[in-house]
Amino acid sequence: FSPETGLKVTGVDFLKSQNTRQHHTDGYNIKNLVVRRGQPFQVQVSLNRELRAADKLSLRFGIGENPVKNRGSLLSLKPEREDFNGWKISIVKKNGKECLLSVTSSANAPVGKYNLHVKTGTNIYKPENGVIYLLFNPWCEDDVVYMANEAQKKEYVLNDTGYIYVGSAYSIYDRPWNYGQFEEFVLDACMYLLDKSKLSLTDRRDPANVSRAMSALVNANDDNGVLLGNWSGNYISGTSPMDWIGSVKILQQYYKTKKPVRYGQCWVFAGVLNTVMRCLGVPSRCVSTFESAHDTEENLRVDIYLNEKGEKLNSLTFDSVWNFHVWNDVWMKRPDLPDGFNGWQAIDSTPQEQSQGRFQCGPCPVKAVREGDVYLPYDSKFVYAEVNADRVYWLVKKVNGKEKYIKVGTETQNIGKNISTKAVGQNRREDITREYKYPEGSKEERKSMERAYSFLRPSGMTPRSGYASTVAALSGITQPLVLKEPVTKTGLQIEITNTEALHPGNPLEMAITVKTSTPGNWTVDLTGSCQLQYYTGKVQANLGSIKETIKLEGTSEMQIPLKIAPDAYMKTLSSVEDEVLILVTAIAEVKETNDKLTKETAMRFEYPPITVQMPETAKLYNDFNCAFIFKNKLNVTLENCKLLVEGLGIFKMTTFEQGDIMPGRIMKSEITCTPTRLGEKKLVAKLISNQIKGISTEKSITVT
Numbered sequence: 001f002s003p004e005t006g007l008k009v010t011g012v013d014f015l016k017s018q019n020t021r022q023h024h025t026d027g028y029n030i031k032n033l034v035v036r037r038g039q040p041f042q043v044q045v046s047l048n049r050e051l052r053a054a055d056k057l058s059l060r061f062g063i064g065e066n067p068v069k070n071r072g073s074l075l076s077l078k079p080e081r082e083d084f085n086g087w088k089i090s091i092v093k094k095n096g097k098e099c100l101l102s103v104t105s106s107a108n109a110p111v112g113k114y115n116l117h118v119k120t121g122t123n124i125y126k127p128e129n130g131v132i133y134l135l136f137n138p139w140c141e142d143d144v145v146y147m148a149n150e151a152q153k154k155e156y157v158l159n160d161t162g163y164i165y166v167g168s169a170y171s172i173y174d175r176p177w178n179y180g181q182f183e184e185f186v187l188d189a190c191m192y193l194l195d196k197s198k199l200s201l202t203d204r205r206d207p208a209n210v211s212r213a214m215s216a217l218v219n220a221n222d223d224n225g226v227l228l229g230n231w232s233g234n235y236i237s238g239t240s241p242m243d244w245i246g247s248v249k250i251l252q253q254y255y256k257t258k259k260p261v262r263y264g265q266c267w268v269f270a271g272v273l274n275t276v277m278r279c280l281g282v283p284s285r286c287v288s289t290f291e292s293a294h295d296t297e298e299n300l301r302v303d304i305y306l307n308e309k310g311e312k313l314n315s316l317t318f319d320s321v322w323n324f325h326v327w328n329d330v331w332m333k334r335p336d337l338p339d340g341f342n343g344w345q346a347i348d349s350t351p352q353e354q355s356q357g358r359f360q361c362g363p364c365p366v367k368a369v370r371e372g373d374v375y376l377p378y379d380s381k382f383v384y385a386e387v388n389a390d391r392v393y394w395l396v397k398k399v400n401g402k403e404k405y406i407k408v409g410t411e412t413q414n415i416g417k418n419i420s421t422k423a424v425g426q427n428r429r430e431d432i433t434r435e436y437k438y439p440e441g442s443k444e445e446r447k448s449m450e451r452a453y454s455f456l457r458p459s460g461m462t463p464r465s466g467y468a469s470t471v472a473a474l475s476g477i478t479q480p481l482v483l484k485e486p487v488t489k490t491g492l493q494i495e496i497t498n499t500e501a502l503h504p505g506n507p508l509e510m511a512i513t514v515k516t517s518t519p520g521n522w523t524v525d526l527t528g529s530c531q532l533q534y535y536t537g538k539v540q541a542n543l544g545s546i547k548e549t550i551k552l553e554g555t556s557e558m559q560i561p562l563k564i565a566p567d568a569y570m571k572t573l574s575s576v577e578d579e580v581l582i583l584v585t586a587i588a589e590v591k592e593t594n595d596k597l598t599k600e601t602a603m604r605f606e607y608p609p610i611t612v613q614m615p616e617t618a619k620l621y622n623d624f625n626c627a628f629i630f631k632n633k634l635n636v637t638l639e640n641c642k643l644l645v646e647g648l649g650i651f652k653m654t655t656f657e658q659g660d661i662m663p664g665r666i667m668k669s670e671i672t673c674t675p676t677r678l679g680e681k682k683l684v685a686k687l688i689s690n691q692i693k694g695i696s697t698e699k700s701i702t703v704t
Contacts, residue, residue, distance in 0.1 A: 007055050009118045009125035010097075011046040014132075018042065024139065024158060027182035032129050034187065036137035036281055038107030042092065045099045045118060051091075056121055059089055059103065061114040061132070063201065072110075072201055076119070077103065085109075107142035110204035111135055111280060113191055133187060136207055136281030144333040145207050147283050155424040156283035156331065160648055161682045161698075162274075164267045165420040165429055166535070168323040168581055168602035169290035172418060174429065176684045176698040177271045177286070178246025180648050181279035186248060189255035190279045193217045193226070207282050207332045208363050211347050212378060214280075216360035218273045218349035220260030223358070226250065226272055229351050230263035231536055233577050238262025240577050242693045245644050245684050247275035249653050265535075265578075266350040270326035273349045283331035287346070287432070290418045292325035293389035294352060294536075300389045300456060302415070305396050306408070306598070309545040310527035310587050312537075313396065320537040321391060321415065323581055323602045325350070329421070330363060337376055341365035344435065346383050355379050369436050372451030384452055387416025387436055393598035395587065408587050409598030413440045488595040491517030491555075492524070496584045496601035499561070504573055504605050504691050505636035505663075508543075508564040512586045514550060515557040522552045523591040528562050532572055532580045533602065540580055541572040570636065570691075579604075579693040607692055608633040610685055612699040618650075618675050620703055626651075628685050630667045630695070637662050638689035643669055645685045649677035650701070661689070675703040 014033040019041040020026035025034040035041045043059075051057065058078045067074035077089040079101065086106025093100050114132045118125040138147040138157055147153050160181055163174035180186060194204065197213035204210060217225040227250060230241070241263050244250065250261050250272055264272070270286045277284035293302050305316040327348035334341050345363030355361055355378060364380040365373075369387065374380045393409040416437065423430040438445035493515040500509040512528045529545040543564045550558050562584065573580065581602040588597050614626035628645070632638055641658035645651060650673045661667050667687075675681065680702050687695045 005049060006123065007051070007057070007120040008048040008123050009045055009120055010048055012116070012118060012125070012127035012130070013044040013046070014127075014129070015042050015044060023137075024153075025135070027158065027160070028133075028187055029182055029184045030133070030187055032131050032133055034133040034135065035105075036135050036139065036143075037105045037109045037111065038137050038140035038143050040102045040104040042100060042102050043116075045101060047097045047099060047120075050097060051094055051099050056119075057099075058119045059101065060117045060119055060124075061087070062117070063110060063112050063114050067115070105134060107137070107140050108144070108205045109134060110201045111210065112194055112204055133191070138281065138283050138331070144335065145282050145331060146333075147331055151425050153283065155422070156285055157278055157281065160278075161684070162286065162422045163427070163429075164271060164286050164326055165288035166267055166324050166326070167290075167604045168535075169417045170601050171604045172288075172290065172420065172429065173604065174422075174696075175267065175694065176245065176682070176696050177267075178248060178646055178648055178682075178684055179271065179275040179278060180246055180248035180251075181275045183248045183252070183648065185252050185255045186275065187279055189226075189251040190276050192255060192258075193276065194280075196223070207330065208334060208336065208345070210280065211277060211282060211330045211332075211345070211363050212360055214273060214276050215347040215349045215362055216358045218269055218276060219264075219351040219359050221351040221359040224258075224260060226254045226261060227264035227269060227349075228260040228262045229265065229269070231265060231534070231538075233534075235263050235577050241265040241268050242577070242579060243642075243644065243688060244268055244271075245646055245686050245696070246648075246653070247272045248646070248648070251275065266322075266324075267326045269349040270328055273328050273347065277328065277330050277347075285329050285344075285421045286326055287329050288324050288326045288418075288420045289387055289416055289436075290324050290420075291415050292322045292386050293391075293415045294320050294322055294325070294386065300385055300453075302389050302391045304391060304393050304600075305405075306393060306529075306585060306587065307396055308527070309542075309547075310529040310585050311531060311542050311545060312529075312533075312539050312583065312585060312600075314539050316396065322537055323533075323535045325386065327361070329366060332363070334363075334365060337365065341367050341373075341376065343367060348383075353382060355382070366435050370438060370448060372448035372453075372455075374452050375455045381456060384456075387419070388449070388452070389415045391415060393587075406596075408589070408596040488590070488597065489518065489593045490520070490522050490590050490595050491515070492588060492590060492595050492597050493517070494586050494588055494597055494599040496586060496599060498603055501606050502582060502603055503634055504607075505566055505570065505634045507566060508569070508582060510562045510564075510582075510584055510603075511559045512562060512584070513557055513559045514552065514588055516552045516590075517555045519554050520592070522593075524550050524552060525589045525591065526550060526560060527587045528560065529585050530562055530564050531583045531585070532569060533583045534578055534580060539583070540576060541569065543568045566635075573605075574639065574690040577693075605692075607695045610687055610695055610697040612683065612685065612697055614673075614683065614699060614701060617702045617704055618673075620675055620678060623672050623674050624701075626671050626673055626683060626699075628667075628669045628671075628697075630661070630687055632661045632663055632665050632667075634691075635663055636691055638691050641667065641687060641689040643667075643685060643687055645671060645683065647673060647681060647683035649681045649703070650675045651683060658687075675701075678703050
């Protein structure tokens with residue numbers, strides 16, 4: 001050969017539009033090629049002359065700082081050769097100086113960013129934008145994240161909007177959330193987190209390791225991760241958790257500054273973790289559990305302390321029941337576990353408890369929670385307790401200057417209710433409680449519970465609090481396995497409802513209904529209280545209480561009203577930065593039989609709606625107008641109103657100051673949107689004021 005005819009590469013075309021369409025990655029807003037593992041993609045190599053049989057041509061894929069062959073971080077692929085680490089490459093066709101190659105990565109290749117160089121003889125060609133992003137592949141049967149159902153993949157991998165369910169079991173509502181996994185810099189932020197996780201290349205093959213690492217990195221504890229949690233009520237040095245409507249701004253800010261973003265609470269952590277997992281190609285969904293137990297120290301019991309007015313006491317309560325808690329389920333096979341635990345796995349990035357020395361949680365097989373196999377990794381005891389603990393109520397009385405604890409109720413069926421996620425392909429709530437637990441009182445539930453209890457060691461029935469030493473005499477009694485609500489001699493029942501809509505500025509009108517169902521004359525002492533509390537169960541204000549003695553005979557019931565005037569709560573409502581719930585607690589004691597029962601219900605305030613006016617369809621890059629209209633139907637002025645608006649692919653997240661909106665007044669805010677992407681797009685809006693923390697709405701438009 002004369003040196004002139006040495007083979008050289010003159011260009012590489014990554015055939016981006018064809019490859020990304022086939023790999024379902026055409027949504028990513030990035031100039032590089034993004035592909036999924038285990039599936040072929042094509043590259044067109046241009047050469048200085050025709051390729052001959054004797055020529056040496058290889059594609060080199062390197063991952064990490066200093067790729068080397070023997071560590072598996074450098075793959076050197078030659079056409080038609082046996083595969084290298086499960087990767088294959090072949091020549092599709094030769095056409096003059098053009099050569100079309102097909103590359104298939106291994107279905108368990110490490111995910112991340114690969115640098116592509118083309119080697120011909122001794123020449124190495126480095127194409128521009130030669131970094132290829134390789135993701136998990138739910139479309140590939142050999143990938144452990146494979147998901148057969150097409151509609152599910154569309155929802156759990158490709159949908160970039162959704163709802164997160166919040167409120168309370170008594171009044172669940174949906175909060176629209178923009179996941180935005182395809183937006184600018186979001187994929188880069190996820191790749192930065194992968195690098196920051198220090199996972200080995202081998203660990204990067206496995207979605208269980210990756211999802212566990214991401215659950216640690218989405219919170220800022222231990223590792224300067226994405227979001228700083230704050231439940232203090234003071235968010236002056238950052239953004240209040242109520243003021244986010246999606247993950248995009250959070251991840252973009254984090255990627256830009258590399259510093260934790262302030263502040264998150266559980267639904268924000270779950271929203272961001274959902275974005276990260278979908279972005280990396282792992283099917284993922286946000287899961288909300290109502291009445292979720294926390295910090296039970298594996299004793300599967302939450303102790304709630306009430307004073308003699310029936311008001312819940314913050315000071316004594318170590319463990320808590322959150323009105324709702326949001327985590328994530330990710331979909332994968334678990335070859336590291338015995339058979340039967342594939343499918344959904346719970347992960348949680350809200351920093352609550354350390355696991356192996358870091359604030360991380362999961363992946364825990366949802367089936368392990370249902371079957372009571374709470375010894376399986378990771379953190380299944382913790383997740384099991386969140387949805388299965390018992391709640392015990394203690395009345396704290398002063399007797400001769402000493403605190404005395406009287407047990408006034410045990411609930412075995414009220415924790416872990418209405419477990420919810422967004423339905424596939426529909427804008428409605430799907431109840432997935434049955435995936436986490438068998439029906440209460442069923443034979444399977446009993447078996448699962450006995451199994452779980454054999455791995456957990458529930459402690460005795462002593463109240464766990466700072467004053468526990470005064471009741472040391474009770475210790476040593478171990479807790480029997482209570483599977484049913486205790487049946488009382490009188491068939492005593494309590495129901496708590498609201499009798500009027502709970503609008504801020506109006507009196508809160510509630511009712512406690514006491515029922516008996518066995519023959520006899522019964523005298524019932526009823527104590528009822530109303531408080532405002534955060535969703536974490538922390539009491540913010542005592543609003544009022546009642547004490548009544550009522551007489552019931554046989555099967556009968558009586559409704560006792562509980563009414564709170566607006567001035568009792570409006571000051572608290574406008575001074576807190578969080579959304580608060582109305583907590584009503586009732587204690588009933590039957591004099592004749594000493595039967596005791598306690599019940600609590602949390603309710604949310606109800607707000608007037610925001611309406612959105614905009615066209616049903618729009619043309620790509622053609623502006624359209626959109627109006628938000630809100631009529632203040634409340635009896636109070638809403639102070640310092642802000643309207644937050646974001647529409648992925650149509651409108652960048654913006655906050656509009658609206659000032660004060662007086663009762664009866666109408667706010668109208670108009671914006672101009674420019675659609676930059678095709679398909680169904682959503683506009684999400686949220687109105688926030690001193691008095692009201694979250695009126696959300698959303699509307700869809702089809703861009704053609």
